[in-house]
Amino acid sequence: QKEVEQDPGPLSVPEGAIVSLNCTYSNSAFQYFMWYRQYSRKGPELLMYTYSSGNKEDGRFTAQVDKSSKYISLFIRDSQPSDSATYLCAMSPGSGNTGKLIFGQGTTLQVKP
Amino acid sequence: DVKVTQSSRYLVKRTGEKVFLECVQDMDHENMFWYRQDPGLGLRLIYFSYDVKMKEKGDIPEGYSVSREKKERFSLILESASTNQTSMYLCASTLQGKEKLFFGSGTQLSVL
Numbered sequence: 001q002k003e004v005e006q007d008p009g010p011l012s013v014p015e016g017a018i019v020s021l022n023c024t025y026s027n028s029a030f031q032y033f034m035w036y037r038q039y040s041r042k043g044p045e046l047l048m049y050t051y052s053s054g055n056k057e058d059g060r061f062t063a064q065v066d067k068s069s070k071y072i073s074l075f076i077r078d079s080q081p082s083d084s085a086t087y088l089c090a091m092s093p094g095s096g097n098t099g100k101l102i103f104g105q106g107t108t109l110q111v112k113p
Numbered sequence: 114d115v116k117v118t119q120s121s122r123y124l125v126k127r128t129g130e131k132v133f134l135e136c137v138q139d140m141d142h143e144n145m146f147w148y149r150q151d152p153g154l155g156l157r158l159i160y161f162s163y164d165v166k167m168k169e170k171g172d173i174p175e176g177y178s179v180s181r182e183k184k185e186r187f188s189l190i191l192e193s194a195s196t197n198q199t200s201m202y203l204c205a206s207t208l209q210g211k212e213k214l215f216f217g218s219g220t221q222l223s224v225l
Contacts, residue, residue, distance in 0.1 A: 008153070032212040043117075043203055043216035044156075088155070092212050098163070099144050099207045099214055100171070105155035 003027050006089055006104025015113050019076040023089035023104045026070065030091040030102075033065050035074045038086045038106065047087075048074060079111045116140070117217035119204050125223045132191040134220050136204030143209040145187035146171075147179065150201040150219070162187055163209070194224045 006023045013019055021035075032051055036044035048063040050056050050072075056063045062075040072091075076083055086108045090101040120135035138145065146161040148171075158171030160179040168179050176198060180188045187206075191198055201221050205214040 004155075006155075034212070036216075041122075041219070041221075043205075043218045044214075045216065046213055049213055090156075090214075094212060098210055098212060099146050099161065099205065100158055101156075101212070101214060103156040105153060 001026060003102050004089060004091060004104045006107055008105055008107060010108040010110060012110045012112060013079055015079060015081060015111055017079050017111070019079050019083070019109060019111075021074040021076075021087050021089075021107050021109070023072050023091075024070055025072075025091060025102075027091075027093070027102075028067075028070065029093040030067075031094045032092045033063070033072050034090045034101070035061075035063055036088040036090060036103075038088060040085075044088055079109075081111050081113050084110045117204055117206055117215050119202075119217040119220050121220050122218065123221050123223075125225065126191075126194050127225055128193075128195055130191075130194050130224075132194050132222070132224075134189040134191075134202055134204075134222070136187045136189070136217055137185050138187075138204075138206040138215070139185065140206060140208075140215065141184070142206035142215075143184070144207045145181065146205045146207075146214065147177075147187070147189045148203045148205065149173070150203055156203065159189065196224050198222065199224045 035048040038044040086106040089104040204217040
């Protein structure tokens with residue numbers, strides 16, 4: 001069993017839809033949770049960063065962490081064609097493991113005009 | 114704007130060749146990383162470095178080595194390239210104690 005599970009999709013939605021992307025994990029030591037966006041033939045770019053449990057909002061994006069269920073989510077409101085990309089969840093226990101992230105395999109999202 | 118630069122976007126090499134992948138960051142970050150990305154497997158950590166001339170093995174170091182002679186530069190070396198090393202290679206960096214990785218654009222390596 002992988003430490004981090006993420007449905008690879010692809011996920012196709014119409015423009016303006018609310019998108020929900022999810023990851024589950026097995027390591028209860030994870031404290032840092034991130035979402036990266038990766039456009040085709042580009043490197044991942046950090047989208048959202050959360051420490052421990054709770055919600056974080058940034059414009060149209062909301063990240064949620066539920067440590068009791070070992071489940072994290074990324075919501076995209078009013079999705080746009082420019083949101084079409086692969087979304088990677090990543091997590092780390094921190095504490096001397098700086099930058100040694102464990103990634104999900106990514107969910108490919110297509111937003112159709 | 115912060116930047117991690119990888120020297121090549123695309124590389125084609127023959128099996129048995131020695132391959133160098135170069136990475137430079139301009140953010141004065143202490144920590145640098147090499148990941149590879151494969152369909153269905155996601156990103157996997159090959160090697161990392163928390164300081165100049167320091168290196169540590171990640172999860173899949175076999176067949177690779179690294180060099181960090183200067184703070185801003187981290188090189189990945191494939192001593193004798195094999196076809197199973199065909200992959201997207203991603204360099205990343207971060208500040209000491211920070212979890213936010215900044216990635217380069219990647220090098221798509223094909224070994225024939």
